[in-house]
Amino acid sequence: MSVEVAAIQPRVTAEEGRLRRLWRVVREHRMLLIGLLILAIVFLMTTIGPLLLAHGPLQTNPELKLQPPSADHPMGTDNFGRDILSRVVHGARLDLLIAFSVVIIALGVGSLVGTLSGYYGGIVDDVVMRITDVLFSFPSFILAMAITAMLGNTIPNVIIAIAIAYIPYFIRLTRGEILSARELQYAEAARCVGNPEWRIMYIHLLPNCLTPSLVQATLCLGWAILDASGLAFLGLGIRPPTPEWGVLVSEGARNIISGQWWTSVFPGAVIVFTTLGFNLVGDSLRDITAREER
Amino acid sequence: MVEAQGLLRIQELSVTFPSRDGRVAILDRVSFEVGENEIVGLVGESGSGKTMTSLTVMGFLPPSGQVDGGEIWFKGKDLLRLTEEEMQEVRGGEIAMIFQSTRSALNPLMRVGDQVARVYQIQQKLSAQEAYKEAVRMLGRMGIPDAEERARAYPHQLSGGMCQRVLVAMMVACEPALLIADEPTTGLDVTIQAQIFELIKDVQRSTGASILLITHDLGVIAETCQRVVVMYAGQVMETASVERLFAEPCHPYTRRLLESVLRVDRVVEVPERELTPSEEATYSLRGCRFAPCCPVVLPRCWEERPARKEFRPDHWLSCHQI
């Protein structure tokens, strides 16, 4: 019943200022607000953080090794006497760089290929779908591990490896949207007016089909951090002494048994905190866009 | 002869919805009657409030809508004052309705014969077997060929016209006193539309029920209805018999409407001015909502809502001009 009557909502009430609507949406979604807050903190940490730090991330101080959290070292020091807070803050920059690079590549390649696949169908679609099937058959972390092992342990390789694992998601999402969008009349009108195929695909259709991909991209930002940290923890990808959260957790892991919990727990907590932020934002966006589409 | 009480009498019904600046009256003091044994047409353009009126009668107002005044009298009861349980008694058995989107009104997972049979079970309290037999008979009466076989079909296997006949069958099976048909032929082909309207007229003749037919098509009104209610922007402008309305339309809006209708039997002159009011301006008016487009508007039309007057026997008008 409600579906039917919802369809005849009077148009008079539909228009609401864009900014006001944005504010109402944010207010109604606590999770979104909290997620954004978390991300704001992380963002501040990466930008302003380094300027406020008392110590450098690579500054060793052997006599101060493995000190518990104190006023001078709020997160304590590691077994080389380095300030953990400083390493966490610098690690943030690296992890976020990796996360955004991964997502930009995966989203970019995925939506370009997905558009081609969805628009043309036929053999092109079949080939692309079989390739994504293969990629999907591996858990993304395993895939990233395999690729990193093949390519070598550098930051660019880590980025490429994780991006490759995520590309299939974006191909699928974009392809799905394009499949329905290409039947709409404005796509036909675009052809009628004289647009070449590539313009119809990338200038008319794709911009209208990006919403699910953007939501997924937000979630992928969080996953990328987990994947990068995970790889580093296992010794693949980024290696010490480069401050990266996974490296920090790995370095500190052996100290937990001997009681110096701060070396591992702080970096780990920051990973969880940041990923939580991205997940909250991503999930809320998914709920919001799904509701608006109804 | 004027029906004093009538079967359905809507009186000063107002329904509001939330909007950017408070609440807006989507229905503004709507009043009209449906008598016994007649087909009344409710005509207006999209957004005029005709569907909202029928939904309010059935108690299907969307959650954000609110009745702000008025009464809906049906067989001595004010429907607006009934509880949900009492309304459920009324729905179906007393007042039945068919909607625009045919296919979504039928259960896609149930055979059509069973759906009609269900109605018999609930409304007429028949046993499952008897109900099914009646259902097949009814489908046949609705003009569905090979009714026995078609009854076993699922909605997606039937054409739009067939589905609509099934819905009419379900409606008639309820044996209601009042049938509300809201644009029952949207999306159907012209020749099928003609069949469905003939069916509706047959049903009315054989059951003696009254029908409230909602449509934007003046041709359908002329050929199917006995009386007409003309709505614009949530207000009733004119009510009259079909012959009177077409021969001597009195409200400026009705006149404008009749002038701008395209016909199959001759070429029509395009009227000079077009009706393009801004929605917000229209709905916030205190007076007559047709004022912004009215060719004979008076200053008082903007401020003061014209009262509904029966200025000729059974010809009601809401206009300051008389």
Added chain:
Amino acid sequence: MGPLLEVKELVKNFHEGGALIRAVNEVSLEIYPGETVGLVGESGCGKTTTARCILRLTEPTAGHIYFDGADLTRLSSQEMRAQRRHLQMVFQDPDTSLNPRFTIRRTLAEPLQLHGLASGKGLEERLRETMVRVNLDPNYLDRYPHQLSGGQKQRVGIARAIITEPQFVALDEPTSSLDMSIRIHIIGLLKRLQEELGMTYLFISHDLSAVRNLCNRVLVMYLGRIVEAGPVEEIFDSPLHYYTQALLSAIPIPDPRLRRQRILLAGEPPSLLDLPQGCVFHERCPDAEPFCHRELPRLYDAGDHHLVACHRWAKR
């Protein structure tokens, strides 16, 4: 003077899950410059598919389409794109035929830019001029489709079609989703534009009252074939094919004094998957003879440029 558009033996088949659907079945027609030809019929008759084939928005299965002498079916996609400035279409649904992310300005400017017809200041002037032509406030250029009403969106669709000053415009049900009181104004607008810009129209519609008011010639389609053709008064005042008669009688007239005798056709149209042998209409025809089941009727001449695909009018 030769025809502007000539369609010869057009065939369009669709394959749906293994089944063959003959949507358009050997349709031939001619349209002369300045004409407004109506293509009418109910859903599934093939009128929209015919138009889409003419504009090569769908590829015809067989047949030829001659526009201004050139065979469109033989053009490469690049050549076809160049031709598109002369052949345009107004689409049915104003809600989905405009790109929701484009401003009106962008939607209207695109055809001009794609064909290199205007740029800079000239472009802006052309845009404003076209908006005024279709009775839209030029300030709406910066709006998005969702900020316009249905009637306004349809005008934008018309503006987009005429902005390159095409010779030929196909209009696919341009009034079907609009309110009754707006339809007549859109028809009036289309008439005026045709005079101003000297265009030729193919008007596709199941709304016969709109066709009556706009077209000078009418073609009636049923199940992929043309069953009747002729000048508009001939077709509307003296329809010869039973289907045309039934179609016309089904349309309600807004005048209660004219209670007519309705011609109700028996049953429903057969499915396109299972076309009957011989005349496509014989199963529902009250006058069908065994011969009708065997032989497909051509379009026979019934005098006064009136053609009917019915054996009753075969030359005796």
